Amino acid sequence: MxxxxxxxxxxxxxxxxxxxxxxxxxxxxxxxxxxxxxxxxxxxxxxxxxxxxxxxxxxxxxxxxxxxxxxxxxxxxxxxxxxxxxxxxxxxxxxxxxxxxxxxxxxxxxxxxxxxxxxxxxxxxxxxxxxxxxxxxxxxxxxxxxxxxxxxxxxxxxxxxxxxxxxxxxxxxxxxxxxxxxxxxxxxxxxxxxxxxxxxxxxxxxTARLGAQSFQMNMMPVNSTFLWESYNEETVSANDDGSTEMSGLWEQINVTRDTTDYLWYMTDVKIDSDEGFLKNGQSPILTIFSAGHALHVFVNDQLSGNVYGGLENPKLTFSDSVNLRVGINQISLLSVTVGLPNVGLHFEKWNAGVLGPVMLKGLNEGTRDLSKQNWSYKIGLKGEALSLHTVSGSSSVEWVEGSLLARQQPLTWYKNTRRQ
Structure with missing residues (x-):
């Protein structure tokens, strides 16, 4: 032993x-x-x-x-x-x-x-x-x-x-x-x-004198034609099947049970018509603290930004202005894990996901803490549920190609077919 x-x-x-x-x-x-x-x-x-x-x-x-x-x-x-x-x-x-x-x-x-x-x-x-x-x-x-x-x-x-x-x-x-x-x-x-x-x-x-021959492997292009196609997912909503509403922010792995790298956090923000930022043009600042490892921020189905941690420090902070309108605004956070701990002590204490606080600054009331609101959770991506990464699953949706191919769009799956 x-x-x-x-x-x-x-x-x-x-x-x-x-x-x-x-x-x-x-x-x-x-x-x-x-x-x-x-x-x-x-x-x-x-x-x-x-x-x-x-x-x-x-x-x-x-x-x-x-x-x-x-x-x-x-x-x-x-x-x-x-x-x-x-x-x-x-x-x-x-x-x-x-x-x-x-x-x-x-x-x-x-x-x-x-x-x-x-x-x-x-x-x-x-x-x-x-x-x-x-x-x-x-x-x-x-x-x-x-x-x-x-x-x-x-x-x-x-x-x-x-x-x-x-x-x-x-x-x-x-x-x-x-x-x-x-x-x-x-x-x-x-x-x-x-x-x-x-x-x-x-x-x-x-030990310092090399007798062995040195060589370096190089990747060479192949004489084949590759057909690229894309499929765009939509952001999820609290009304989607499989969404669960809970009070406050929950740790990601405890929710997903490691069935996926992705977890949606969703909550609503109500904006009254008398908010000062609607007149002065100074958009509110949304600040999100996350235990990691990557985060994509959507406001009303539009990507507002993304941020990611690193090996030395997986924690991350998103802080940027967001476009809000009068009425109900949906904040959707797609939290991503990039591998789980493989060495160390007390894995049960290694957190991931949005643990907060989540703050909205620049309202008439000053700063609104969104952390303790009700949040809806959706585990995984639609493409995962459809098994788009498999041959059989990829045939279940419409893919686009050529000039319609999505470029630099969020929530996009890409498929490649090699033709001899």
Missing amino acids: FYAEESAMKICSSEEPRIWIDTCNGFYCESFQPNKKYKPKMWTENWTGWYTEFGGPVPHRPAEDLAFSVAKFIQNGGSFVNYYMYHGGTNFGRTAGGPFIATSYDYDAPIDEFGLPREPKWGHLRDLHKAIKLCESALVSGDLTMTTLGSNQEAHVFKSKSGACTAFLANYDTKSSVKVSFGSGLYDLPPWSISILPDCRTVVFN
Whole structure:
């Protein structure tokens, strides 16, 4: 049984020292030590990259740094290394974690999400593993000694009683190459690198020197014609089937039960004919505070704006002027989740949706708090209910194409048909 040091797991059993093996997860784990000397030093997650967030750059971890981290862990007595991820993947549909983690879980892994080797990372790790394999006898049965070779240089030597000898020569300087003296020879060490000498004499691998071939995958256009069509949804109303009226604002996931990413919040605002803004032209300001993750604001079926959070802070605020008329005005808020939490503590306390307050400023009365009004709720989109994302469901509505194709319109579904 294992548990990782990065997790907040607390082992309370009196059997913990005997049964459990604590391990390390991270980009570097050479300084990690198990809680008992007789336990192996294990690295359960060496992060080969990182996940991609919506709206953010694609993270990249150089092959040289990844190899350096492994060699540094082994030279400090590490006995086991596992990569996360070694083979990238894809989260389909709504299975992506988050919030704001993209469906691509490629992770800059040595094997990408399409199953293709990512060079030079894949080949560089292959060569590293071969070099470590050559050191097996000394690593398994030898004793470790460390010698300083310079201000930022070290030699980690494993020697067994049978005569096996393996050395790791490390240069921790991030900018300068150095020449070090070890044994009867001189060795050039690039910046931030470790050389592996399975026999304590011959360098068979250096983490900063790439021997693997590099290539970059490019997307190429195909000789096909694509037919684009569009379908526009209408905003919902409190009178629609499936709408439910409740007092105040409710947390989104508690309402949707995670059946969809979408929840409509709807309420009415009555405007009297003597409101000052109708004469002075200064439209009221609608301010909405939401726990996230994205929000589309409609007033009387017209889009007034949208706003979204991010990975570091999913919460959001919408504040803008809105066009209101005399009589009853419908405020419709389409709240969207962008993936649910996949790591952390107390998921039941991680909120989403419009929790308020929702304020309307600029009326004769000053500021009106809409939060405690009755609100109607509608779960999901019409297109979801019709399964427009499926072949059979897409045939249940009229699609338009050509000059009638909707462009930059809210609540629009797009369908593409590839013709050879």
